[in-house]
Amino acid sequence: MSSQAETFEFQAQTQQLLDLMVHSVYSNKDSFLRELISNSSDALDKLRIESLQDKDLDVDTSNLHIMLDTNEELRTLTVADNGIGMSRDDVIGLIGTLARSGTGELRQKLAQAKDAAASEELIGQFGIGFYSTFMVADTVTLVTKRAGESVGTRWQSTGGGTYTIEEAPDAPQGTSVTLHLKPADDENHLYDYTSEHKLRELVKRYSDFISWPIRIEVEKPAPKPADDDESESDATPETITEIQTINSRKALWAKTRDEVSDEEYADFYRHVSHAWDTPLEIITLKAEGTFEYQALLFIPSQAPFDLFMRERSGGIHLYVKRVFIMEDSENLLPEYLRFVKGVVDAADLSLNVSREILQQDRQIRAIRRRLTKKVISTVTDLQSSRPDDYKTFWTQFGRVFKEGLVNDPDNKDAILKASSFESTTSDDGFTTLDEYISRMKSGQDVIYYMTGESRTQIENSPHMEALRAKGFEVLLLSDPVDEMWVDSVGDYSDHRFQSIAKGAVDLDAGDTEDEKKAADEAQAKRNEEFADLLTWLGTALSDDITEARISTRLTESAAVLVGDAFSMSPQLEKLYRASGQPIPRSKRALELNPDHPLVVALRAAHAADADAAELVDSAKLVYGMALIAEGGELEDPAAFARLLADSLTRALAPEGDAPEQDTEQ
Numbered sequence: 001m002s003s004q005a006e007t008f009e010f011q012a013q014t015q016q017l018l019d020l021m022v023h024s025v026y027s028n029k030d031s032f033l034r035e036l037i038s039n040s041s042d043a044l045d046k047l048r049i050e051s052l053q054d055k056d057l058d059v060d061t062s063n064l065h066i067m068l069d070t071n072e073e074l075r076t077l078t079v080a081d082n083g084i085g086m087s088r089d090d091v092i093g094l095i096g097t098l099a100r101s102g103t104g105e106l107r108q109k110l111a112q113a114k115d116a117a118a119s120e121e122l123i124g125q126f127g128i129g130f131y132s133t134f135m136v137a138d139t140v141t142l143v144t145k146r147a148g149e150s151v152g153t154r155w156q157s158t159g160g161g162t163y164t165i166e167e168a169p170d171a172p173q174g175t176s177v178t179l180h181l182k183p184a185d186d187e188n189h190l191y192d193y194t195s196e197h198k199l200r201e202l203v204k205r206y207s208d209f210i211s212w213p214i215r216i217e218v219e220k221p222a223p224k225p226a227d228d229d230e231s232e233s234d235a236t237p238e239t240i241t242e243i244q245t246i247n248s249r250k251a252l253w254a255k256t257r258d259e260v261s262d263e264e265y266a267d268f269y270r271h272v273s274h275a276w277d278t279p280l281e282i283i284t285l286k287a288e289g290t291f292e293y294q295a296l297l298f299i300p301s302q303a304p305f306d307l308f309m310r311e312r313s314g315g316i317h318l319y320v321k322r323v324f325i326m327e328d329s330e331n332l333l334p335e336y337l338r339f340v341k342g343v344v345d346a347a348d349l350s351l352n353v354s355r356e357i358l359q360q361d362r363q364i365r366a367i368r369r370r371l372t373k374k375v376i377s378t379v380t381d382l383q384s385s386r387p388d389d390y391k392t393f394w395t396q397f398g399r400v401f402k403e404g405l406v407n408d409p410d411n412k413d414a415i416l417k418a419s420s421f422e423s424t425t426s427d428d429g430f431t432t433l434d435e436y437i438s439r440m441k442s443g444q445d446v447i448y449y450m451t452g453e454s455r456t457q458i459e460n461s462p463h464m465e466a467l468r469a470k471g472f473e474v475l476l477l478s479d480p481v482d483e484m485w486v487d488s489v490g491d492y493s494d495h496r497f498q499s500i501a502k503g504a505v506d507l508d509a510g511d512t513e514d515e516k517k518a519a520d521e522a523q524a525k526r527n528e529e530f531a532d533l534l535t536w537l538g539t540a541l542s543d544d545i546t547e548a549r550i551s552t553r554l555t556e557s558a559a560v561l562v563g564d565a566f567s568m569s570p571q572l573e574k575l576y577r578a579s580g581q582p583i584p585r586s587k588r589a590l591e592l593n594p595d596h597p598l599v600v601a602l603r604a605a606h607a608a609d610a611d612a613a614e615l616v617d618s619a620k621l622v623y624g625m626a627l628i629a630e631g632g633e634l635e636d637p638a639a640f641a642r643l644l645a646d647s648l649t650r651a652l653a654p655e656g657d658a659p660e661q662d663t664e665q
C-alpha cells in the first residue's frame with residue numbers, strides 16, 4: 001500500500017507558538033525530553049487502562065516501556081513508546097493544531113510580553129508540551145499507530161508553516177518521535193542529545209520516577225570467553241549491545257521526605273500537573289490502619305490558565321498500589337482546592353475502580369476529608385511561617401480558596417483563619433482575620449466589611465465615611481466570590497460579620513455613656529426637624545426606596561442607600577442577573593446627611609412649597625446620585641441625564657429666564 005504525503009498548514013496561532021520554539025526563547029531547552037517522556041508515560045497508562053476495560057482490544061501489554069534511541073551520525077534522537085498511540089485524526093487534532101483551550105490566551109499574552117524573559121515566564125505558566133521539541137530539533141517526525149488499528153500515521157514538520165501527514169503501513173503500535181537535532185550549542189543551553197551520558201543525566205533529573213521503564217541501548221565490550229578471569233590483557237575489541245533501564249521507577253510518594261530532593265519533587269510535580277512552575281509547597285501524608293494510603297500533594301506557585309474554566313485538566317492522580325488508575329478532579333479533593341496537584345496511592349481499592357464507585361466509596365471520602373484538612377492547615381502554616389510564599393499563594397489562589405466558604409461549611413473556621421483580606425488599614429496588602437480582631441477598637445465586637453467591584457470603589461463609597469471618621473477598620477471585599485460567602489458565613493471567633501452598607505451600624509462602640517446620650521438626642525432632634533421632608537420623600541420615591549431617614553453614616557456625601565440586614569447587596573443582585581437569574585431590584589432605605597448643603601436646601605425648598613414640580617426632580621436626582629456613588633447602576637440613565645440637564649439649566653440660566661422646553665420622562 002502506498003500513500004502520498006498530504007501537506008497541511010498550521011493554524012496561525014499554532015504557528016506563532018512554533019516560531020517561539022524554533023527561535024528558542026526558553027532557556028531550559030532540556031525540558032523537551034521531560035515533555036516527550038511524560039506524554040509517552042501517559043500513553044502507556046492509557047493503554048494499560050484501556051486494555052483492562054476493553055477485553056476485545058487485541059494488544060500486548062506485557063512489555064510496556066519507553067525507548068530512547070540515538071544516532072550520532074544522523075544526529076537524531078527518537079523517543080518511542082508502545083502505548084495507546086494515535087489515529088490519523090488524533091494526530092491532526094492533538095498534534096497538528098495545538099487546539100487546547102487557553103492557547104489563544106497564551107498567544108495573546110505572548111504578543112503583549114515585553115521581552116524574552118516575560119515570554120519565558122509565560123511559557124513556564126502554560127507549558128507547550130510536544131512543541132517544545134522544536135527548541136532542539138530542525139525537523140520532527142512522529143510515527144504512531146493507535147492500539148487496535150491496522151495502519152499507522154506519519155507526521156513531519158520543520159516548524160515552518162506546514163506539516164505533512166501520510167500513512168505509515170508498517171508502524172508498530174505506539175508512538176515514536178524522532179528529532180533531527182540542531183547542532184549542539186552549549187552556550188545557548190543546547191546540548192548534544194545524542195550523548196548517552198546526557199540522556200542518562202536528563203532522565204535521572206527529570207523522569208526518574210516515571211513508573212514505566214525508560215530504556216536505552218548501550219554498547220558494551222563483548223563478554224570474554226568462559227574461564228577468562230578479570231584480566232584485561234586479551235580484551236577483544238568486539239562490542240555487544242545491551243538494553244538498560246535508566247530510571248529507578250521508584251514512586252516518590254513511597255519515599256520519606258529526606259530521601260527526595262526538592263528538585264526531584266519539583267520535576268515530579270511538573271509531570272503530574274503538566275505545569276512548568278516550581279511548587280510552592282510539598283505535602284506528604286501517610287495513613288496506616290483501616291485505610292492505608294499515601295499522598296504526595298503540591299501547591300503550585302502559579303495558577304494555571306484554566307483554573308476558572310469548566311473544562312480544566314484534572315488534579316490528583318489516583319494510584320492503587322503503585323499502579324496508575326485515573327486522574328481525578330472531584331472525588332479526592334473538593335473543588336475549591338482544585339489548584340492542588342499530586343498523587344494519592346490507596347492500598348485497598350480495586351484496580352478496576354470506576355469513577356462511579358469512587359464517588360460512593362467510604363475510603364475515598366475519608367481520604368478526601370483528611371486531605372482537605374491537611375491542605376488547609378498547610379496554608380495556615382504558610383501564612384505564619386513564610387509570609388512571602390503565603391502572599392504568592394493568596395494572590396494566585398485566594399479567590400478559589402474562598403469558594404470553600406460557600407461550599408464547605410464543615411471547614412469554615414479553618415478556611416477563614418487561613419484566608420486574608422484587603423482592608424482599610426492594610427494599604428494595598430492583606431490582613432488576616434486574627435490580625436483584624438487584634439486591632440479592633442475597644443467596645444467593637446463585629447467585623448466590618450463592605451463588598452463592591454473594586455478596592456477603590458469601596459473605599460470611596462459614602463458608606464465608608466463615618467467609619468473612616470471614627471477610625472474603624474473595614475474589610476474591602478471585591479472578589480465576586482466574596483458576595484457569595486459573606487452573608488452566610490455568620491461569624492469568626494465569636495465576631496459577627498457586619499456589612500457597613502446594611503442595617504443599622506452602631507458606631508458608638510468606643511463612646512462614653514454621655515457621648516452616646518448626646519448623640520441619641522441630637523439624632524432625635526434632627527429626625528424631628530426633617531420629619532416632613534422624610535415623609536414626603538418616602539412617598540415621592542416610593543417606587544425606589546423603602547423609606548427616607550437621617551443618616552449616622554455620612555460625613556461628606558448627601559445621601560446613601562442602605563439595605564436591611566438580610567437584603568442582597570446590589571453587586572450580588574448584579575451577579576445573579578449576569579448569570580441569567582431574574583432577580584428584581586430590592587428597595588433600600590435612603591439615608592440623608594442632615595449637614596449637607598444639598599439636604600439642607602431640599603428641606604428649605606420643601607418647607608417653602610411642598611408641591612413645587614422641581615422638588616420631585618430633585619428627589620429623583622438625590623436618589624440617582626446615591627446609586628451612582630456606590631457604583632450602582634441607574635435603571636434609566638437617560639432619564640437621569642435629562643433631569644440633571646434640566647436642573648443645571650435652571651441653575652445656570654439667569655433668574656426668571658429659564659428656557660421653555662418639553663421634557664418627556
Ligand SMILES: Nc1ncnc2c1ncn2[C@@H]1O[C@H](COP(=O)(O)OP(=O)(O)OP(=O)(O)O)[C@@H](O)[C@H]1O
Binds near residue numbers: 175
Ligand atoms: N506519545 C504519545 N502517545 C499518544 N498520544 C500522545 C503522545 N504524545 C502526545 N500525545 C497526544 O497529543 C496531545 C498533545 O500533546 P502535548 O504534549 O502537546 O500536550 P499535553 O500533553 O496535552 O499537555 P502538556 O502541555 O501539559 O504537555 C496529548 O494530550 C496526547 O493526547
